[in-house]
Amino acid sequence: MSGESSTSPPEAPAAGPGRRGLIVFAWLWVGLPLAYGLYELVRKAAQLFIG
Amino acid sequence: MSPPVAPPGWSRWLVPPAALAVHLSIGQAYAWSVFKPPLESALGLSGTQSALPFQLGIVMLGLSAAFGGTLVERKGPRWAMTVALICFSSGFLLSALGAATEQYWLIVLGYGFVGGVGLGIGYISPVSTLIKWFPDRPGMATGIAIMGFGGGALVASPWSAQMLESFGADSTGIALAFLVHGLTYAVFMLLGVLLVRVPRPARAAADAPAATPTGPQVSARDALRTPQFWLLWLVLCTNVTAGIGILEKAAPMITDFFADTSAPVSVTAAAGFVALLSAANMAGRIGWSSASDLIGRKNIYRLYLGAGALMYALIALFGDSSRTLFVLCALVILSFYGGGFATAPAYLKDLFGTYQVGAVHGRLLTAWSTAGVLGPLIVNWVADRQEEAGRHGSSLYGLSFVIMIGLLVAGFVANELVRPVHPRHHVSRPHETKEAADERREQHESA
Numbered sequence: 217m218s219g220e221s222s223t224s225p226p227e228a229p230a231a232g233p234g235r236r237g238l239i240v241f242a243w244l245w246v247g248l249p250l251a252y253g254l255y256e257l258v259r260k261a262a263q264l265f266i267g
Numbered sequence: 268m269s270p271p272v273a274p275p276g277w278s279r280w281l282v283p284p285a286a287l288a289v290h291l292s293i294g295q296a297y298a299w300s301v302f303k304p305p306l307e308s309a310l311g312l313s314g315t316q317s318a319l320p321f322q323l324g325i326v327m328l329g330l331s332a333a334f335g336g337t338l339v340e341r342k343g344p345r346w347a348m349t350v351a352l353i354c355f356s357s358g359f360l361l362s363a364l365g366a367a368t369e370q371y372w373l374i375v376l377g378y379g380f381v382g383g384v385g386l387g388i389g390y391i392s393p394v395s396t397l398i399k400w401f402p403d404r405p406g407m408a409t410g411i412a413i414m415g416f417g418g419g420a421l422v423a424s425p426w427s428a429q430m431l432e433s434f435g436a437d438s439t440g441i442a443l444a445f446l447v448h449g450l451t452y453a454v455f456m457l458l459g460v461l462l463v464r465v466p467r468p469a470r471a472a473a474d475a476p477a478a479t480p481t482g483p484q485v486s487a488r489d490a491l492r493t494p495q496f497w498l499l500w501l502v503l504c505t506n507v508t509a510g511i512g513i514l515e516k517a518a519p520m521i522t523d524f525f526a527d528t529s530a531p532v533s534v535t536a537a538a539g540f541v542a543l544l545s546a547a548n549m550a551g552r553i554g555w556s557s558a559s560d561l562i563g564r565k566n567i568y569r570l571y572l573g574a575g576a577l578m579y580a581l582i583a584l585f586g587d588s589s590r591t592l593f594v595l596c597a598l599v600i601l602s603f604y605g606g607g608f609a610t611a612p613a614y615l616k617d618l619f620g621t622y623q624v625g626a627v628h629g630r631l632l633t634a635w636s637t638a639g640v641l642g643p644l645i646v647n648w649v650a651d652r653q654e655e656a657g658r659h660g661s662s663l664y665g666l667s668f669v670i671m672i673g674l675l676v677a678g679f680v681a682n683e684l685v686r687p688v689h690p691r692h693h694v695s696r697p698h699e700t701k702e703a704a705d706e707r708r709e710q711h712e713s714a
Contacts, residue, residue, distance in 0.1 A: 235278050242284035245458050246291055246415070253421030257542050264539030264594070 270343025273464035279400040281462050286393030286412035288459035289348050292452045293355055293389040294419015296324055299378075301427040302444075305436035310371050320362070320378040327383025329636035332391050336629025337487055339388060344396040344463045351389030352456040358382025359449030366442035390416065390632070393459075394612045395625030399466050402621075405613040406564075410556030413609040417549040485619040487626035489692045495618050496627070498681045503611055504634035504641070505678030506571055509579070509671045510548075510604025511642025513597050516650065516664075517541045521594075524587050524661045532590070540594065547598040548605040555606025556613065564614040568682045571603040571610075576675040578603075583668040587661040608635075618688055645670055 299321040306317045339347040361377025364370075393412050401408035430447060434440035490496045513520070518537040525532045532540070559567040578596040586593040611631060616624050649667040 235276060235281075239278055239280050239284075242281055242458065242462055245455075246284045246287040249291060249422045249455075250287075250415075250418050253418055253423075253425070254546075256425040257421050257546055260542035261539050261546060263535045264543055265536075 270465045271345050271463065272467050277464055279466075282393070282397060282400050282464065283408065283411045285344075285348075285459040285462035286397055287415040288462075289351055289389045289392060289456055290412050290415030291419045291422060292456050293351065293386050294416040295423035295427075295448070295452070296321065296328075296382075296386055297417075297420035298423035298427055299324075301424055301431070302441065305431055305441055306366075306371075306374070309366075309436065309438045309441060310369060312371065316371070319375050320382075323375060323379030324383035324386055325639060326636065327380055328386040328390060329633055331384045331387030332629035332632045333387075334629075335384075335388050336391055336626030337623065339391055339629070340395060340487070340623045340626045343465060344392050345460055347388050347392035348456065348460045348463060351385045351392055352453055352460060354381050354385030355389060355456070356385075356449045356453040358385060359445050359452065363442045363445035363449065366438050366445055369438050387629070387632075389456075391625050391629045393463065394628050395621065395623075396463060396465055398612060398616050398621055398624055404557070404560045405616050406559040406567075406610055407553070407557040409612040410553040410609040413556070413612075414549050414552035414605075416608075417545070417552055417605060421545060421549070483618065483620045483688050483690075483692075484622040484694050485627075485688055485692050486694055487623040487630060489694075490615075490619050490623075490627045490688075491630060493619075493688050493692055495685055495688050496631070498685050499611070499614060499618070500631060500634045501681040502568055502572070502678045502685075503607060503631060504638045505674040505681075506568075506575070506607035507604065507635055507638035508642040508645070509575055509675050510601055510607070511638060512646050512667060512671045513600055514544060514548075514604070515643040515646050517544055517597070520664060521597075523659070523663055524593060525590060527660050528587065530590065540597075543594070544597060544601045547601040551602030551605030552609040555602065556609035559606075559610045559613060564610060564617050565682060565685060567606065567610055568614070569679065571607050572675045572679040572682060575600055575603045576672045576679070579668050579672045579675065583665055583672075618685070620693075622694060 299318075303314070303317040306312055307314065358377045358379075358381040361381060362374040365373025365375075365377060394409055397408040397412060398405045427444065427448070430444045431440060434443040485493070518534075518541050521532050521540050522534070522537050555567060555571070578600050582593060582596045586596065612624065612628050615627050615631065619627050646664070646667045649670070650663045653663045653666065
């Protein structure tokens, strides 16, 4: 069972400058809270080695 | 609400953040435990009672994903994300009202029932769309979204705890915290609703290549009639049960394992171990699922189930002699647990096509609900019986590990039995003559 597909990605040739800004904004929107969660996680996980 | 079709120039890289906006929000469910102690002291509840909203939420997740899947396929991802936003947020708002008036049943109804519907519909809302946008990398695409569900608790846990500290842990403070959660998640999920787009149909425009379904296309109803669906159900159920076997009792397990050694594990270190397991769970979702695009779905499940059984055997045989070995094996098992969740939609796409993959995925999630009961039941029951028999330390878990190995071997065999779906289950393709359909079936039979 291969994971390969015969369909090509349905992406338009290139995203314009407005779309690029939107992509950055969208990824920051979800990336910043996730980074906060990961930071808190690393702080807690470090206790395994120092606790 | 008709499915929103992407305009020319729309980037597919806008779809994963849309999915993440929903999954990071609904993943808050796993951080419910933050609210348990304050609710118990403010409303005079027992531990069992304070767990009710979460338990009902998970039951509703499974039910709404299983029964709402076909509707999600028909109405599209924007409709599904809107329903998820309304249900999940209003669940918190109802809970705020319940806490403010000290009516606990409103919290159970709001967070558990209404919010639980939001969990189920939200969980499956982006799956089908992501697979259609990323036919070349379906494992990676669904891995990103499902990683978000794991990440949601990482964000919510410290955030909710800080909020309760600021507002106070009495009923008014809890009500305020619920209110802020409801409003914030509504705004956060709105990005997903606004951004999500389905790819344009093949003939809609000449300038952009579009996803044309190829390979098998099986309806959700017919998928349930195939042995492949039930084999995959067993694969997911055994893999999740094995992961929960560790996750459920991670902190007491590591403490018990090294209790009689020269280097016992402190409560703080055990909490660090639990956090590290969450990281492995998240990393496995994106890492292993992306790897499945390269090595194939069947092979990656061979790894999850085969190497998972080996890791359990290593812990059972040598776990109490080395803390490093114990931690490493547990981390690998948890990464396989996360990977199993995230790779399932792509495996379904390989077997049943993109036609109703979201709905099929919704039905498969009943394996998760079953494992959610089975995993903790096995580990807790065995540990209690061993304790009654006067055993202690690592011997409390030996039998559980043997059962987990057995389950993983059963899952491994089920995965080996998975074959391509017979063409008689495929939906008729447009413009296909009877002769062409017969030829397709004959080709399958001779293959």
